[in-house]
Amino acid sequence: MRPTDACHAHGAPEDSRFARQHVLEEIGPAGQARLASATVAIVGCGALGSMQADLLARAGIGRLILIDRDIVQTTDLHRQCLYDERDAREAWPKPLAAARRLKAIDPAVATDPVTADLIAANAEAILRPADLVMDGTDNFPTRYLLNDVAVRTARPWVYGGVVGTLGTVMAVLPGRGPCLRCIAPDLPDATSLPTCRSHGVLNAAVAWVAALQVSFALRILLDASEHEPRLHDLDVWRGLARAVRVVRDPACPCCGHGRFEFLDAPPDMTATVLCGRNAVQLTPAAPGPVDLAALRERLAAHGDAAIRGALLEFASGDDRMVILSDGRVLVLGTTDVALARTVLARYLEA
Numbered sequence: 233m234r235p236t237d238a239c240h241a242h243g244a245p246e247d248s249r250f251a252r253q254h255v256l257e258e259i260g261p262a263g264q265a266r267l268a269s270a271t272v273a274i275v276g277c278g279a280l281g282s283m284q285a286d287l288l289a290r291a292g293i294g295r296l297i298l299i300d301r302d303i304v305q306t307t308d309l310h311r312q313c314l315y316d317e318r319d320a321r322e323a324w325p326k327p328l329a330a331a332r333r334l335k336a337i338d339p340a341v342a343t344d345p346v347t348a349d350l351i352a353a354n355a356e357a358i359l360r361p362a363d364l365v366m367d368g369t370d371n372f373p374t375r376y377l378l379n380d381v382a383v384r385t386a387r388p389w390v391y392g393g394v395v396g397t398l399g400t401v402m403a404v405l406p407g408r409g410p411c412l413r414c415i416a417p418d419l420p421d422a423t424s425l426p427t428c429r430s431h432g433v434l435n436a437a438v439a440w441v442a443a444l445q446v447s448f449a450l451r452i453l454l455d456a457s458e459h460e461p462r463l464h465d466l467d468v469w470r471g472l473a474r475a476v477r478v479v480r481d482p483a484c485p486c487c488g489h490g491r492f493e494f495l496d497a498p499p500d501m502t503a504t505v506l507c508g509r510n511a512v513q514l515t516p517a518a519p520g521p522v523d524l525a526a527l528r529e530r531l532a533a534h535g536d537a538a539i540r541g542a543l544l545e546f547a548s549g550d551d552r553m554v555i556l557s558d559g560r561v562l563v564l565g566t567t568d569v570a571l572a573r574t575v576l577a578r579y580l581e582a
């Protein structure tokens with residue numbers, strides 16, 4: 233719980249921090265108290281997440297969980313409103329820089345900075361304290377994971393995306409309206425989508441999308457029964473907005489059939505091509521210590537397996553791998569990701 237607004241408690245509400253929200257019909261003193269007791273998680277503290285955190289903290293949300301794995305860079309500063317030159321120069325992790333800035337805005341806001349990727353292995357634990365989750369991500373795999381957690385735990389979340397001058401917003405209230413997979417059942421092919429890196433992004437578009445997301449978040453926290461499910465498309469450059477009514481799909485794999493494929497899927501491996509080394513590195517979604525001695529026993533049945541320091545080296549015919557004690561695997565002699573995954577599966581997923 234957030235401490236009682238001191239000025240208000242002393243009978244001078246017109247001077248208090250939240251005076252203009254107390255007189256706002258949509259919030260009022262009772263609504264303000266409700267916001268003060270709320271916890272909101274912000275997944276991704278980049279452009280959208282920065283703006284959401286700024287608005288939510290100033291609106292008097294009691295606690296903010298701030299999740300991002302990145303550091304602040306100079307190229308972020310044109311749109312990520314919580315950060316400044318010093319954060320970029322000193323390479324601050326975004327959740328820590330955000331928490332410091334939010335404390336300066338209002339010391340009464342509690343912040344929980346989480347410097348990590350949201351992944352299947354940690355998503356439920358990180359989001360559990362949140363009454364509502366804000367989408368500040370820039371990718372669909374994380375949104376589908378977020379949607380799985382939200383539907384499984386009956387927790388509202390507010391989808392938001394922005395690229396170039398265009399934005400999309402939809403609030404998801406599990407049980408009351410459609411979820412993300414009612415609208416888009418399958419994960420879009422990432423290679424077919426424009427990104428901020430390839431197409432740029434207008435900071436004013438970020439501000440409009442984040443403002444709409446925050447407005448929906450406050451409405452839901454104050455009275456979820458008021459929610460009307462709509463998909464909002466924004467063209468910020470031209471000043472156009474379109475809202476399409478959306479409905480639940482009874483055949484939705486997630487909220488219809490209760491399949492949480494992004495949450496329950498076995499941890500996938502992320503592939504990185506190490507061109508200079510003619511190798512592909514496969515990194516588990518949840519890196520952790522691996523028992524190399526036990527793995528050596530298992531692999532010895534298929535070829536030569538030997539432990540050298542913190543590495544396990546394996547060779548069988550043309551297939552060569554190095555396994556690190558944190559679970560990373562280097563498949564040597566190729567830069568073909570599909571081939572590398574095949575080699576890994578041949579020996580380690582049987």
Ligand SMILES: [Zn+2]
Nearest residue numbers: 411414484487
């Ligand atoms: Zn659904």
